[in-house]
Amino acid sequence: MVGDFLADWYLWTKAFHVISVIAWMAGLFYLPRLFVYHVEEVEAGSKTDAMFQTMERRLLRAIMNPAMVAVWVFGLALVFTPGIVSWDEIWPWTKAASVLGMTWFHHWLGLRRKDFLAGRNSLTGRQYRMMNEIPTLLMVVIVVSVIVKF
Numbered sequence: 001m002v003g004d005f006l007a008d009w010y011l012w013t014k015a016f017h018v019i020s021v022i023a024w025m026a027g028l029f030y031l032p033r034l035f036v037y038h039v040e041e042v043e044a045g046s047k048t049d050a051m052f053q054t055m056e057r058r059l060l061r062a063i064m065n066p067a068m069v070a071v072w073v074f075g076l077a078l079v080f081t082p083g084i085v086s087w088d089e090i091w092p093w094t095k096a097a098s099v100l101g102m103t104w105f106h107h108w109l110g111l112r113r114k115d116f117l118a119g120r121n122s123l124t125g126r127q128y129r130m131m132n133e134i135p136t137l138l139m140v141v142i143v144v145s146v147i148v149k150f
């Protein structure tokens with residue numbers, strides 16, 4: 001029953017999955033960049049500090065949180081679509097591990113945003129630049145897993 005419904009809507013589900021992925025990834029790439037400028041260019045307590053905090057809050061709450069939920073909802077709908085995922089293969093496991101990593105990174109960014117809000121950020125611009133490589137690496141692994149299906 002549910003399986004038939006999901007099978008009928010498979011391509012639409014996949015389309016909305018990829019649309020949500022694009023929105024989520026945009027935020028996952030951009031928020032750490034905002035942190036780099038925030039820590040390197042902005043004086044704590046200044047008007048610009050408040051402006052960065054607003055930009056960071058809106059990016060996380062209005063774009064990234066809803067996009068992450070949508071990626072998970074459509075992604076799990078694809079998992080439960082009959083005949084799409086075979087857990088005997090390696091790619092679903094590589095993808096699942098990377099997607100958990102991406103979700104961890106999202107929450108890590110949320111915690112760092114709260115640090116800025118409280119005026120107690122302890123990381124440098126260089127450290128934020130390095131952390132910025134994590135979503136790039138995970139994205140490459142995920143896309144290769146799901147397209148090449150090794």
Ligand code: HEM
Binds near residue numbers: 102
């Ligand atoms: C968060 C949990 C996620 C789950 C449960 C999930 C699950 C799935 C499943 C089951 C498929 C269908 C594969 C197929 O049709 O053969 C799929 C497709 C896809 N996923 Fe995800 N995914 C998730 C997150 C992501 C993320 C974070 C990315 C990218 C960074 C991503 C990129 C894609 C792409 C590009 C496709 C389309 C592949 C194709 O053309 O067949 N997914 N996903």
